[in-house]
Amino acid sequence: MSGQKSATLMHKHGPWPRLYAACLLAAWSVCCNVSQASGETFGGGRTLQERHGHHKAPAPSRETYVSVYSALQDPEAGEVRVFSEVYPQSACMAAATCRLQGAGMDGRGWMGKELLVPAIAEMPFSALLDKDAPEMLECFHTCLLPPGSQGMQLASVTVESNTGEVVLSQRVESIEVLGAQKRSVGICSAPVFTDVPQYLDWLDHHEALGVEGFHLYAVIMDLAQARDVHGRGRPGHKKRLTVQQAHRVKWHTRHMTKYDMPTHYYGQLMLLNECLYRHRQMYEYLMFLDRDEFLHFVDTPPTAVNLAWEFHSRLADTLYTSLVFMTAVYRVRCLVETVHDLAEHSVHQGADSETEPQFGEPMQVYKGYNIWDKDMRMPDFTNCTTERNVAGTGRQCHSKCAVRPLTVNFMATDYVWWPRAGYRAAPVPFPTGQAFIKHLRCLSDRHGWITDEAASLCERTSPVDYSVEAGHGDGVEVCPQDT
Structure with a gap:
């Protein structure tokens, strides 16, 4: 359940210096007794046309869709970021101003008043837009507060266009800031929409490694839909999701809409970036894993691993944002x-x-497979690379990463998409002889788990092809006969 987007991402170069300069030049002012917008959306908030399939796509809609997921204030950084899904791009990029209502700023008496600051609109994944059919796009608005306003307690944000139209409005949540008492490692997992048999083992395994918090984004299924024309399963046909609680697990929810497929994948990129931002001041490191992906240290039991030290010894005092782990697929009977x-x-x-x-x-x-049992099989990562979209550099084997959240602006599904100024997007590869990701992939069909205990646990071609062309980004296959 890798959940990767099916289209090719397109990088946008260097907008942040220009945008920050614009923010510094823009004037900010305090206004009184202006009524708060009550959630209306730019362009009337009408819905998109429904997509009926890749080969029978409707004509692009002229209507506007804006769905706000959250607005988070980082009081330490002095900014607000709004996470939403929109169509078309203009519904995001029309933003010009953030109207912030606050409950006080460093005791200066700003109670019940409003603050106007420039709105920075970003759509880092807009290249995924399918030009022949409307689909939602991730939209992020950043509102930079004036210097010295880090103590301001905000209640709501309204984003407006340069003509004064309301783009969106949302209640503001303040993220948790732990200061010097930060936790070491947390995990973000999104989207979560069906049960996986390994979930409780997954929690125990990573707690044993030293993970101090799990943040799971559950997608609530309002629609039970069948597979699409590409054979990708829409979760309505699978087993239901059981929200099992544990003391270190925090669940977040999002309601699925009919606009979530095929490339949007239930808001995954929005949710992963929301998780990154929401917990940026809480953890030294964040990992991005699915609930069937286990960080495995070779010849070392989980309780003997000091995960925080493994990360810190490789990333501290460097300009790198992340560590990357290669993934090996272990097909199992679930x-x-x-x-x-x-x-x-x-x-x-x-x-x-x-x-x-x-x-x-x-x-x-x-x-089925027991993650706690010793498994002598070792994946062959020959010619694998962590480079993205660089021809001739090696097999594009699937990977997952651990990041320093304060060094990252935006995350892609499995790697840093956009680092903060001064940091490097390229990750530090973790030696595969020491650790890698075990992806325990259940044998399944469109109806659920395969009950045939004679079904093959290997889909690797024979002989193994280690050429650059052989890589398809789906992880290295591990077969029962491997030693």
């Missing part, structure tokens, strides 16, 4: 058994038994 609770049976037996039995929730357990 056969789920249902264990029924005794409460499903009648309380009494005989003629005087109760007419309505009491029922309890069934439990699910899986039989």
Whole structure:
């Protein structure tokens, strides 16, 4: 469940210096007694035309769609970032001004008043727009507060166009700032829309490694849809998601819309960047993993790993933003058994038994691969590279990363898309002989887990092709016969 976008990303060069300069030159002013906009959207907030498939796409819509997910204030950095999904691009780029309502700024008496600052509009993934059909695009607005306003407590933000029209309006949340007491490592996982049998093992395994927090973004399925024309599963046909709580797990939710496929993938890029920003002041390092991807240290049990030290020793005092781990696919049988609770049976037996039995929730357990057992198989990462979209550099093997959140502006699905000024986007490769990602991929079809225990656990071609052309970004295949 890698969730990668299907289109090729296109990098945008160097907009931040120009935008910051514009913000410094723009005047900011305080206004009183202006009514707050109540969530109306630029262009009337009408909906997109529904996409019916890649080969039968409707004509591009002229209507506007704006859906705001969150507006987060980083009081340490003195800025607000708004995360939304829009169509078309103009619905995002029309932004000119942030109207901020606050509850105070360093005790200077700004209670109940408003602050106007320039709005920086960014669409880092807009190259994914399918020109022949409307799809939502990630839209990020940044509002930079004036110098000395780090203590301002904000209540809401309204983004307006240069003609005064409301682009969007949202309540502002202040992110948690831990200061010198930061946690070491956290994990962001998005989107989460179905159960995976390895989830509880995944939590225990990474807690044993030293992960101090898990932030899971669950997509709520309002629509149960079948597979699309490319055979990609829309989650309605899979097992339902059970929100299992643990003391280090924080769940976030997002409601799916009919505009989420095929390339938008349930808002994954928006959610990953929201997670990065929301927890940037909480963790020294953030990892981006799915719940069937295990960070595996070779010949070292998880409890013997000092994960924070492994990251710190390679990234501290450098200009690098991230570490990258190669991924190996271990296909496994994730056969789920249902264990029924005794409460499903009648309380009494005989003629005087109760007419309505009491029922309890069934439990699910899986039989298959055990991540805790020693596995002697080692993936062959020959000719793999972490370079992106560079012809002739090696196989494009799938990878995942750990980042220093304060050095990153935007994340792509599996790597740093846009570093902050002065930092390097290229990651530091973690030696594959020491650690890599085990992707435990369940054998499945469109109906669920495959029950045939004779089904092949290997999809690798034979003989193995290590050429540059062989790479398809899906991880190195590990087969049962490997040693």
